[in-house]
Amino acid sequence: MGDNHPSVSVIGLGLMGQALAAAFLRAGHATTVWNRSADKARGLVADGAVLAATPGDAVAASDLVVVCVSTYDVVHDVIGTLGDALHGKTLVNLTSGSSAQARRTAEWAKRNGAAYLDGAIMITPPGIGAETSVLFYAGDRAVFDAHEPVLKLLGGGTTHLGTDHGKPALFDVSLLGLMWGALNSFLHGVAIVETGGVKAREFLPWAHMWLDAIKIFTADYAAQIDAGDGKFPAHDATLETHLGALKHLVEESEALGVDTELPKYSEALMERVIAQGHAGNSYASVVQAYRRPAR
Structure with a gap:
């Protein structure tokens, strides 16, 4: 044609x-x-x-x-x-x-x-x-x-x-993982606020606001990771501070009878990275737990 x-x-x-x-x-x-x-x-x-x-x-x-x-x-x-x-x-x-x-x-x-x-x-x-x-x-x-x-x-x-013909697949699964992680966390949050009589639609605008705030964190973390020096400066909060807040989520979930598998996974992850010496670093240091070991 x-x-x-x-x-x-x-x-x-x-x-x-x-x-x-x-x-x-x-x-x-x-x-x-x-x-x-x-x-x-x-x-x-x-x-x-x-x-x-x-x-x-x-x-x-x-x-x-x-x-x-x-x-x-x-x-x-x-x-x-x-x-x-x-x-x-x-x-x-x-x-x-x-x-x-x-x-x-x-x-x-x-x-x-x-x-x-x-x-x-x-x-x-x-x-x-x-x-x-x-x-x-x-x-x-x-x-x-x-x-x-x-x-x-x-x-x-x-x-x-x-x-590199493999890059689309890498982006595909990584972005889908991001989607599922965010959706699981949103639904876990809904399960928590529901115990206080809050409807999902009432919680939704605050979830959207918080997701926008998370974008700011990821921009800082991406720069720290790409720097490649392993320093991960805590401009917002240390990993130790994150862990303290995360423990409240685990405790509240347990008290309310909400499933704790998701927050306990995060708790174990943070504890492992802190044990490696990153207590005073930013949350970006958790990338260390996901990376494959150096050859």
Whole structure:
């Protein structure tokens, strides 16, 4: 359909794959789709997509091939035997997996003559196409630049992380861990205030205020960690002070009959780092407990 609207093939039509293909269709790109269960393509075909009979046909239809399936093993099951058919194509793999899997798949693509970008989608399917939606990519910068206008159709926060194909997976799991940690702490807090007759919606604006304050702490801690000198100056509070306050949370939870596993984990973590000599340092020193031992 011309340089401004290159054709795109989408392999994998789960909820996310369907959303990806729909975004390309809305923007006027000729879109070929394939899925093991062809019935999942019905709505897309009604909107103008072409259903390929085989993965090979889908790859042949477009120079840009976007893959979004359940696992990396499925990626290789579906297109791993196409060989020369991949030569000259650009594969954009948006399948969730590990950094090691991403790097191995990049090597496999290179052996088969395909350009390769690995990516991570940091939004649910309804958010695909939104200006605020973030998708991470890694691989050759020239390959990313060549396809950035099309990839930006999936989210305005399209971001290239560099040439290490494993980086999107690292960002993906780290940000999800941050999400779950914050959500678990919010829900634990809700369980505590509920014992005083407080509704979750009454607690919510104060939780939001506190999360904004935490952003300030993390900015200071990130700078301390990146300094690499191991000093972790306590500009706000020492780790020993944090531990004292944390013990109140454990005690209050126990007294109220609220589960204590989450605060006790934090308590044990702080005690371990303090035992290593960081009592007077900032909370950033806890990063020491998470890092793998030096080789």
